[in-house]
Amino acid sequence: MVQQQRVVITGMGVVSPIGQSVATFWEALTAGRSGVSAVDTFDVSGYKTRIGGVVRNFDAESTIGGKEVRRMDRYTQFAVAAAKQALDDAALDPDSADRDRIGVYIGSGIGGIHTLLDNYRTLLSRGPGRVSPTVVPMMIANMAAAQVSILYGLKGPLLAPVTACATGNNAIGEAFKLIQRGGADAVVAGGSEATIADLAFAGFGNATAMSTRNDEPERASRPFDAERDGFVAAEGAGVVVLESLEHALRRGARIRAEIAGYGASADAYHMVATDPEGDGAYRAMREALADAGLPPESVDAINAHATGTKLGDVSETKAIKRLLGARAYDVPISANKSVTGHTLGAAGGIEAVALVKTIEDGIVPPTINLEFPDPECDLDYVPGRARRADVRVGLSNAFGFGGHNAVIVLKRYEA
Structure with a gap:
């Protein structure tokens, strides 16, 4: 039997409404500075929701290059930018590594919706001869992973999970298992999304899924609060570099954290x-801890999925109580989406970065806008202000439409 490899995180990259680097993202997240604002990228006057987490002043050309960027949807641009940050942070130079042993697992919940909509409008207004020949490869949800692979010449396994809002965690979790069983030395993994678009806003709005607190954008995303009225859509990407411990040590890499477990249900x-009792969420958390060989009492912090929907926040609270029992009241739980908005398929990648920083810096980010606690959501959600805490083991939850649940366990690296 092949011995399982330990897997560590050596690099991280973020593009988000609150920062386009790990440093700026983390500073804004721990300060509780909201990235939600009025949407001005299209005419929102006829929409129920007119706010979102927009990535502003994103300079794709300087990061990627003018020629290449024209062949990428916005979600792909975000992924490439975050992957570049992560590889630079890891000091992983593909030219000095075995490219055949470096994979890319980057997913998206929706993919290139901007490319799809732009070309459909062209089709209707100017005819089929004016539709771009690159419309299909630009819009499909695997192209972010493919473009990172192409640009860096990474020839290991290439995968793009599409599991709605669980996508980022599924990508990281599956990459973890690949390295653990010896299928790769390293994987660039995470999620990317760019759905601040009219069709998405119309659909989510008519489904009454999004907040309509349009006059107070910064107060609209309010997980666990009694006055929550839905999620706030956002865009961005979060990418990490995972490596086998052996590979990381051999090249003298800085190890930021260890990924110890993965559970899906x-x-x-x-x-x-979501299941109103949170059964699927509970089973994913339980399986992630079992995979890590850790008991529930080892959990020091939880990065909650916590989108701000009426049912979802209650069901996740129930799942955490079932997992931790009476100790659930003593574990700090952070809702990053209160600050960033909900980046859908990118959320797991972005929030993995946040959990690594929590472990590194000993700071649990706040859940902002928690002003009127819901009696059914009665745990410690770190309201208002960040908190110092010694976090050795943390869970990061991600749950998606269709009943997808994915949870990863991160822990402080110890030799």
Whole structure:
């Protein structure tokens, strides 16, 4: 039997509404400075929701190059930018590594919706002859992973999970398992999304899934609060570099944290609603800890999925109580989406970065806008202000439409 490899995180990259580097993202997140604002990238006057987490002043050309960027949807541009940061942070130079042993696992919940919409409008207004020949490869949800692979010449396994809002965690978790079993030395993993678009806003809005607190954008994303009225859509990307411990040590890499476990499950309940008792979420958390060989009492902090929907926040709270029992009241739980908005398929990647920083810096980010606690959400959600805490083991939760649940366990690296 092949011995399982330990897997560590050596690099991280973020593009988000609150910062386009790990440093700026983390500073804003721990300060509780909201990235939600009025949407001005299209005419929102006829929409129920007119706010979102927009990535502003993103300079794709300087990061990627003018020629290449024209062949990439916005979600792909975000992924490439975050992957570049992560590889630079890891000091992993593909030219001095075995490219055949470096994979890319980057997913997206929706993919290139901007490319799709732009070309469909062209089709209607100017005819089929004016539609771009690159419309299909630019819009499909695997192209962020493919472009990172192409640009860096990474020839290991290439995968793009599409599991709605669980995508980022599934990508990281599956990459972890690949390295653990010896299938790669390193994987660039995470998620990317760019859905601040009219069709998405119309659909989510008509499904009454998004907040309509349009006059107070910064107060609209309010997980666990009694006055929450839905999630706030956002865009961005979060990418990490995972490596086998052996590979990282051999090249003298800085180890930021260890990924120790991964659990996934299905609600098998409803197309968009979560299981009201949180059974699938509970099983994914339980399996992640079992995979890590850790008991529930080892958990020092939880990065909650916590989107700000009425049902979702209650069901996640129930799942955490079932997992931790009475100790659930003593574990700090952070809702990053209160600050960033909900970046959908990118959320798991972005929030993995946040959890690594929590472990490194001993700071649990706050859940902002938690002003009127919901009696059914009665745990310690770190309201208002960040908190110092010694976090050795943390869970990061991600749950998606269709009943997808994915949880990763990160812990402080110890030789």
